[in-house]
Amino acid sequence: MLWKTNRAVWRAWRSWKSSPHSSTACASSGPGPLDRSEELSSVLTPKPPHTPVMLKEVLHYLDVQPGQVVLDLTFGGGGHTKALLNMVHDVTVLALDRDPAAISLARQLAKEHSGRVKPLLGRFSELEALLSSMNIKPGSIDAVLLDAGCSSMQMDQAQRGFALSKDGPLDMRMDGDRYPDMPCAADVVNTLDQQALASILTAYGEERHARKIASAIVEARRVNPITQTQQLASVVAGSFPAAVVHARKDRLQRPAHVATKTFQALRIFVNDELNELHAGLRAARSALTPGGRLCVITFHSLEDRLVKRFLQGEDLSNLDHFSPRKQGKRDLVEGKRDVGSVDWLPLRRKVIIPKRDDVKDNPRGRSAKLRAVLRR
DSSP states (O other): OOOOSOHHHHHHHHHHHHSOOOOSSGGGSSOOTTOOHHHHHHHHSOOOOOOOTTHHHHHHHHOOOTTOEEEESOOTTOHHHHHHHHHSTTOEEEEEESOHHHHHHHHHHHHHSTTTEEEEESOGGGHHHHHHHTTOOTTOEEEEEEEOSOOHHHHHOGGGOOOTTSOOBSOOOTTTTSSTTSOOHHHHHHHSOHHHHHHHHHHHHOOTTHHHHHHHHHHHHHHSOOOBHHHHHHHHHHTSOHHHHTTOBOTTSOBOOTTHHHHHHHHHHHHTHHHHHHHHHHHHHHHEEEEEEEEEEEOSHHHHHHHHHHHTTOOOSSGGGGOHHHHHHHHHHHTTBOOOOSSEEESSSBOBOOOHHHHHHOGGGTTOEEEEEEEO
């Protein structure tokens, strides 16, 4: 079940899932099941190395020792795993990712490091079954890394539909074509009603102008279906005065597109990211041995609030726990420090953020936050 903050969103999604439909853009978003040569070629073609986010800090707090077993819950381009393999002798990495393209990279790396990398294709919510199929028992993993959100590899491939700066099919499915019936972003923007769209943008993009943007989307799709990333970006930009379009800045004070939060919201909704993140945290808790270490990297406030509350032992039965309005008084009392829970002991009391030089080298990691804890 999707984790929703607004009943209108849930009703619209349930109606969408229960009715027959034809995808507006997903079918053209990538190669078919019998033609994956183009996708594999783009994935396996050598490219300039991407610097993993806060690599030094992750390696420090995971503190992996020779002979240990590490679970990389978000293999992505494999940057963190490669660093672990090069730094620690005789370490075994279980490399999980829901993206078949990432698993293709993991399988290639497994050939280069015989027996040290074990690729696992699946979501966080499928991890328990995957580990069981490998006869890996709960409480037997020494360290876990969870690097949430969208990978650079996904952002860089226009045909995946994640980046508004690159024109491609409005897809955004992290699973690729694994689930043909899974709605893509184009299905969402062309099917859900205005109220549901506005609720999604508010809940998952924290977009103040959600109603205005949702109205513009509904008006635009009456003329032509919205099937391309830059088509949607233009629709969103067109709902604002020109002065506003060029006024938004990111954390480096660089121009930020007004559709950025819209794209974030749609991606989170399509991939059920908050439910999956919660499932990944629960899976990490179950998999870790007492004394095992967990490092979690998040990239926006929704993810970070969820992780923070989980590590403090709070009940996460609904998304209202992550509303900024719900946290004010408590944060004034606790400050910005984590106090741990019955399950976790913080390895550092304050959240870890990238250093200024790291942000210059890797601007995509500018909003990253790292939380490191020890399993009690």
